[in-house]
Amino acid sequence: MARSIEGLLARVRHPTLKRMVTFWDEKRRGRDWPLRADFDPLEFWFAVGYVSLIEVISAPGSGARRYFFRLDGTRQVDLFGVDFTGKFLDQVADAEGTRVAEESYGAVVDQGEPQHHVRQVDFHDRPIQYEIAILPLSKTGEGVDMLMTVVTRDEES
Template sequence: MPSEIREPAYPVPGDLDDERFRWLFDYWRARHRDGKLPGREHIDPLDFPQLLGRLYLVEVVREGGRLRFWFRLWGSRIRGIFGHDHTGHWLEEIAAPGTLADIEAALSACTLEARPFFWRRPMMVESAEYAATRRLVLPLAADGKTVDMLLGLIIEDWRELPSQM
């Protein structure tokens, strides 16, 4: 990555330990220009084909003083983790029971604060394989300032299998 990247003005979580999170985070930071956020047009999926199945893209819709989140893309790998495709749906249509407020708060914080958001969520759907997911959400802004899209990366935490005695 270019050496002119300055340290971010926001904390970088210690849990951002997976190289895929770090790579996407550094890629996003490298696309900032003159202190402005990158827009969707600055992100080229051909630069990271290895991550495509784990990515999601959310359009931020401002409606009557309220933020709404429309899933424009939901990667094939994360579709496999959750068992369904969120592409073409509003957040409130697809959130698992009891999760809407937390997910909406995370996406809203990323949008309103114009900074990355990272968190770990336990699996809310029955899964024999996965205990949780870790998520990185990066703000994008066509005008460099007002967040209008969110780029997310999801990596699953595998459930530990009981040891065989």
Template sequence: MGTATLEHDIRDHRLVETLRVWRKLCGTRFAPARHDIEPADFRQMLGRLALIDVVPGASGAARYRYRLMGTRLAAQDACDLTGKPLSEHPDAGQREIVQAAFDAACETRRPAYREDVRQDGARRHTYARLVLPLSDDGATVTGLLLARVVLNRAMS
């Protein structure tokens, strides 16, 4: 699925704008480099972004380490993973969902979008997650930019 088609599938205007900014930063490359990312370009998403390093594993499988986790994401997850690997996320179910989204973006070298319903205590929330590849070498995915918003909040 191309990013133009993906843009029509995304239900939140902030995520659409994030995709557009990322696409502009790509230029002729498949992904921008991490140093191309300027917080001011993503004003509408501050607090809802994370930067993730892709660390090649010994078995060839990628591992992920959060370079930065936005304050709203940390509050939603009830943990701040800044400087920590994804494997330290306390919720195994969410960890698997996030791992799959990160893997998809790395394997395809394209944005990955997903909506999930999550139970947080007595409330159910629908989240939308956009994972955008970054490449410092122009050939492989060396990082990820994660953007996540709550689409709706409903009582269960």
């Protein structure tokens, strides 16, 4: 049975992020997480530029994972100054950024639960403060193998 996201929603500050988390929850339809096929960008037009889709690629037997950006939202590209689309996380982020993202992404994959963070980072020598929700998705319903991130500039900074 899918867990409640009330605590998550209570922490989310940005209205677009809150609306997208609610939309993700509706798409679960009582499941632990929605399928990737459940999402039509026309239905979440209000957040399209804030959303990235990240494929989780697990190495058989080793437990190692890499994160491949199928799509990086235009607002995320504007915020970070780099387009991750078509690249692995570790090809674009520095070692510390990769470590922080892999830790957060891994928690979502392992627990099957969304994560929320407000962070301030130095990315390519620029300070950036942002709010992020990391939402688990599945291609087949058998496990988390894709992530949807929704990132907004932190409005309270």
